[in-house]
Amino acid sequence: MKIILLGPPGAGKGTQATMLEDKFGIPQISTGDMLRAAVRAQSPMGVKAKECMDAGELVSDEIVVGIVRERLQQEDCQGGFILDGFPRTIPQADALKQVLIDIAKPLDSVVSLQVDTDALVERLTGRRTCRQCGKGFHLKFDPPGADGRCTVCGGELVQRDDDCEETIRNRMQVYHQQTAPLEDYYRAEGLLQVIDGMADIADVQASIVKALQDK
Ligand code: ADP
Ligand code: ADP
Ligand code: ZN
Secondary structure (H helix, E strand, O other), X not given: OEEEEXXXXXXXXXXXXXXXXXXXXXXXXXXXXXXXXXXXXXXXXXXXXXXXXXXXXXXOHHHHHHHHHHHHOOHHHOOOEEEEOOOOXXXXXXXXXXXXXXXXXXXXXXXXXXXXXXXXXXXXXXXXXXXXXXXXXXXXXXXXXXXXXXXXXXXXXXXXXXXXXXHHHHHHHHHHHHHOHHHHHHHHOOOEEEEEOOOOHHHHHHHHHHHHHHO
């Protein structure tokens, strides 16, 4: 299965991708996670990316296409993959199309998660991530343990630098301007599957699995 999870910041892409990874045994490829790893490693690419990420702007197409192209050629992607947060622009989608032709792995589905703006803001402001294992939580909708720590490894939970109100506003705008047009792009290719992302995490997962099985 080769799929893209599309949706605005906070729609639940990462949450759903992690669950699909476990269910189907195919890797989640999150450009956001890969960029944050580069920022932590203070690589030249990470230093460059951090400025854009903190401002809620997109990192250059050239950088993200490069990391995805490399990632898709690794052994564990042979049986499929879940792209989470990529592509985010039409040029990225065009570049992906070429990469997938080169490796002979056509997409099966582009799943688009629909969530109201108010809910997105609530999800992003309450989002927390385990510093140690990267597991995601939400203070209200997917709460951590009673001790306020990660339920998997006991690690400390942190809030992402870009999950502050001002940056969230800009990320939403960037989504509408640069990423939302990808819905029409993939609809035209007959790949788009629209999912109601307002339901509980488990219900959204069930809808996605059903949509993928129907395909
Ligand atoms: P969210 O899922 O909350 O939208 P991500 O973790 O996917 O956040 O992305 C965080 C930030 O990383 C983005 O705001 C952007 O700066 C950068 N980023 C991630 N993926 C891409 C991409 N495909 N193209 C450009 N920038 C990206
Ligand atoms: P994205 O990767 O699209 O930015 P995440 O998967 O990180 O979104 O989800 C954003 C926040 O919302 C997280 O704190 C997550 O726990 C929470 N969340 C995800 N899906 C749902 C849902 N269906 N209902 C309520 N909260 C959710
Ligand atoms: Zn943890």
